[in-house]
Amino acid sequence: MTKITFVEHNGKEHTVDVENDMTLMEAAVKNMVPGIDADCGGACACATCHVYVEPDWVEKTGDREETEEDMLDFAFDVQENSRLSCQIKISEALDGLVVKLPEKQF
Amino acid sequence: MSGDVITTDAVIIGGGPCGLFAIFELGLLDIKCHVVDILDKPGGQCAELYPEKPIYDIPALPEVSGQELTDRLMEQASPFDPQYHYSQMVTELIKHGDNDFELKTDGGMTFRAKVVVIAAGGGSFMPKKPPMPGIADFEDTSVFYSVREMEKFRGKDILIVGGGDSALDWVNNLQPIAKSMTLLHRRPEFRAAPDSVNKMRAIEDAGKMKFQLGQVTELLGDNGQLTGIKGKNKEGEFELACDTMLPFFGLTMKLGPVADWGLNLEENLIPVDTEKFETSVPGIFAIGDINNYPGKLKLILSGFHEAALMAQQAFRYINPGERLRFQYTTSSSSLQKKLGVK
Numbered sequence: 151m152t153k154i155t156f157v158e159h160n161g162k163e164h165t166v167d168v169e170n171d172m173t174l175m176e177a178a179v180k181n182m183v184p185g186i187d188a189d190c191g192g193a194c195a196c197a198t199c200h201v202y203v204e205p206d207w208v209e210k211t212g213d214r215e216e217t218e219e220d221m222l223d224f225a226f227d228v229q230e231n232s233r234l235s236c237q238i239k240i241s242e243a244l245d246g247l248v249v250k251l252p253e254k255q256f
Numbered sequence: 257m258s259g260d261v262i263t264t265d266a267v268i269i270g271g272g273p274c275g276l277f278a279i280f281e282l283g284l285l286d287i288k289c290h291v292v293d294i295l296d297k298p299g300g301q302c303a304e305l306y307p308e309k310p311i312y313d314i315p316a317l318p319e320v321s322g323q324e325l326t327d328r329l330m331e332q333a334s335p336f337d338p339q340y341h342y343s344q345m346v347t348e349l350i351k352h353g354d355n356d357f358e359l360k361t362d363g364g365m366t367f368r369a370k371v372v373v374i375a376a377g378g379g380s381f382m383p384k385k386p387p388m389p390g391i392a393d394f395e396d397t398s399v400f401y402s403v404r405e406m407e408k409f410r411g412k413d414i415l416i417v418g419g420g421d422s423a424l425d426w427v428n429n430l431q432p433i434a435k436s437m438t439l440l441h442r443r444p445e446f447r448a449a450p451d452s453v454n455k456m457r458a459i460e461d462a463g464k465m466k467f468q469l470g471q472v473t474e475l476l477g478d479n480g481q482l483t484g485i486k487g488k489n490k491e492g493e494f495e496l497a498c499d500t501m502l503p504f505f506g507l508t509m510k511l512g513p514v515a516d517w518g519l520n521l522e523e524n525l526i527p528v529d530t531e532k533f534e535t536s537v538p539g540i541f542a543i544g545d546i547n548n549y550p551g552k553l554k555l556i557l558s559g560f561h562e563a564a565l566m567a568q569q570a571f572r573y574i575n576p577g578e579r580l581r582f583q584y585t586t587s588s589s590s591l592q593k594k595l596g597v598k
Contacts, residue, residue, distance in 0.1 A: 189378065189509055190305040198508060220447040223419045224506035226386050227471060228442050256384035256508050 152245045156183045156201075159253040168240050174249065175199040175236035185251035192236040197224035198255040199235040204248040211238050211247070227252060260366070264290050264339075265574055267359050267369040269346050269514075272300020274544030274559030275375035276329035281567040282373075283336030284583075284591055287574055290369075291338055292361055294345045294380045299326030304381055304507060315557060325556075335596045341365060345380050349517040355539050355573045371570045374526065374535070374542040375559070378509035386417075386503050390475055398482035399475075399501045403430070411435050415485060415496060417472055418504035424448035426502060427465065428455045437465040438496055440472060440487060468496060472503075514546070522548060532569035533562045539573055541566045 151167040154177055158164070168177040178186040178199070187198035194217050203211050208231050214222070218237045222228050235249070266282055268275045271293035279289045297303050302311075302322030310319045317325070344363030349372060351357055359367040383401035385391060391399060403409065403426055410433040416423050419441040425448075431437040439456065446453045459465045470489030477483040484497040511524050520527055520536040525548035528535055535542050543566055544559035552558070571580050585591045 187508070190301070193306040193309045195305040195309065196508070197506065219443075219445075223442065223447055224384065226384075226505065227473075252387075254387035256387065256505065 152240050152242055152247075154240065154244070155246075155248045156185070157248065157250045158183075158185050159251055170241050172240055173236050174201065174238040174240060174247075175234075177240060178235060183251075185255065186235060187255040188236065194218055194221055194234060194237055197221045197234060200225040200228075200252055200255060201233055201235045201249040202229060202252070203231045203233050203238075204250065205231060207244070207247050207249075210243055225252075226254075226256060261368055262290060262339075262365065263368045264288055265369065266290070266371045266373060266570060267292065267346075267357070267367045268373045268375055269359075270300060270375035270377055270544070270546075271295070271298040271340060271342075272375060272377050272544065273302055273325060273329055273556045274377075274563055275300070275373070276326070276333055277560050278373050278375055278543060278563040278566065279333035279336055279338045280329075281563045282570060283333065283338075284585070284594065285567055285571040285580070286594070287371075287567065287570055289336070289338045290341060290367060292341045292344060292346050292359075292365075292367075294343065294382075296343045298330055298340065298342075299323065300377050301509075302326050311556070313555060313557065335594060345512060347513045349513075349540070351537060351539075357539065370539070370574050372540045373563075373566060373570070374514065374540065374546060375544045375563075376512075376514060377545045379514065379524075379546070380510055380512035381507040382510045382512065383503075384505040384508045386472065386505060388472070388475060393480055394475060394477065394482050394501070397480035398477065398499060399503070401503065403502070406430065406433065409434060409500060412500040413498045414438070415440060415498035415501045416504065417441070417501065419443070419446040419448060420504060420506065421448045421452065422504040423502075424452035424456055426504070428452060428459065431459055431465050436498075438468055438498060439465065440468045440470060440485075440496065442469070442471050442489075444469060468494070470494065472501075475501075528562075531565065533566040534569060541570065 155165045164183045166181040175188050189198045190196035218234050265287045266289045268291045271291045307323040344361040346359050347362050348360040355370040357369050357372050409430050413436045414434045415438045416427050417440045427439050470487040472485050472487050474486035526542040528542050528547045530549050533541050543562040545554045
């Protein structure tokens with residue numbers, strides 16, 4: 151199990167224990183973390199699971215692939231540390247990961 | 257179109273996989289259908305969200321793309337001559353009596369149907385609205401999420417935001433009639449078709465439009481009249497003057513007018529029974545992702561099953577007193593005749 155913390159836009163924190171190999175988006179949805187809509191259910195096709203990875207974790211969570219970069223065009227206020235959470239796979243290396251959620255997914 | 261009332265057996269709201277299969281199941285029972293969908297094409301989420309992504313849990317199709325599934329369902333429904341009405345949303349659903357429903361769309365169409373099948377999935381696909389303070393004040397006066405009439409944009413100082421096909425298409429199409437045209441996008445690459453990007457670049461090279469790298473952060477203006485925006489990029493903040501803004505950030509699903517039709521709703525889903533998949537109003541059915549019942553799974557295959565059972569009850573409403581004989585397509589010559597089997 152890997153510990154992940156989601157921080158809502160209003161500062162409220164949700165720390166959840168997650169099974170490895172699921173995606174960050176699935177971890178949020180399964181634990182009913184508000185603020186991740188995931189319209190398309192993880193197909194990297196909607197940009198409604200946008201998160202900001204805390205700077206210390208950007209390297210560990212890896213680079214955006216091209217489809218994700220393209221899809222981020224449909225997110226709002228995209229920053230250097232923006233990711234679509236359906237494209238981040240949970241592993242032990244991410245134990246303690248902190249991500250912030252945007253105010254709205256649209 | 258407006259003024260004419262289309263009279264039919266069934267109106268299906270939503271042309272996703274469940275709506276399309278409902279045409280087939282109703283068709284086997286001689287029930288004629290009209291289908292209304294807000295998208296400009298059939299397939300619902302399969303077509304809009306993941307046309308190229310494979311689906312692995314359709315029985316007997318180990319792997320099928322959203323588009324192929326849609327094409328095959330269209331083909332399967334085609335013997336029943338369904339009428340499709342795209343790019344419009346059913347806005348009103350009024351019950352006039354038992355098995356007498358009136359439906360109106362925002363495209364000006366009116367239907368009179370004996371039964372209604374809501375197969376609206378996650379709701380209507382609507383343009384994403386940037387979550388910016390005060391944007392609602394500018395909507396429909398200075399901020400638009402779609403172009404219905406190009407003439408409305410003649411002589412305007414237009415700012416288009418986004419990098420997809422809609423953004424690039426409208427830059428290219430509106431530039432000739434605009435007073436000025438600016439495209440704002442967060443990166444120098446575009447997901448739009450290369451053709452449209454080349455066209456935009458040519459217009460830019462000719463000095464007829466401006467491309468600005470960055471993202472919008474604030475709207476300027478008052479009383480619904482936009483005067484410009486503030487934006488930011490890696491170099492810092494900037495201002496752009498414009499009187500019209502068109503943000504294109506794709507589509508998202510919203511429940512929409514379904515909530516206003518007097519049906520029981522629970523957490524934006526329509527509760528139904530599991531025998532007929534009927535809503536709290538007799539004659540109005542709900543199938544697919546939009547319904548809920550104990551044990552509901554939001555799978556396409558569940559929607560197919562729901563469509564088959566719904567059709568049985570729809571038949572009883574449309575043919576009161578008539579006995580419904582259960583038949584198999586493998587052996588029934590009457591069903592095969594309807595399907596055009598030679």
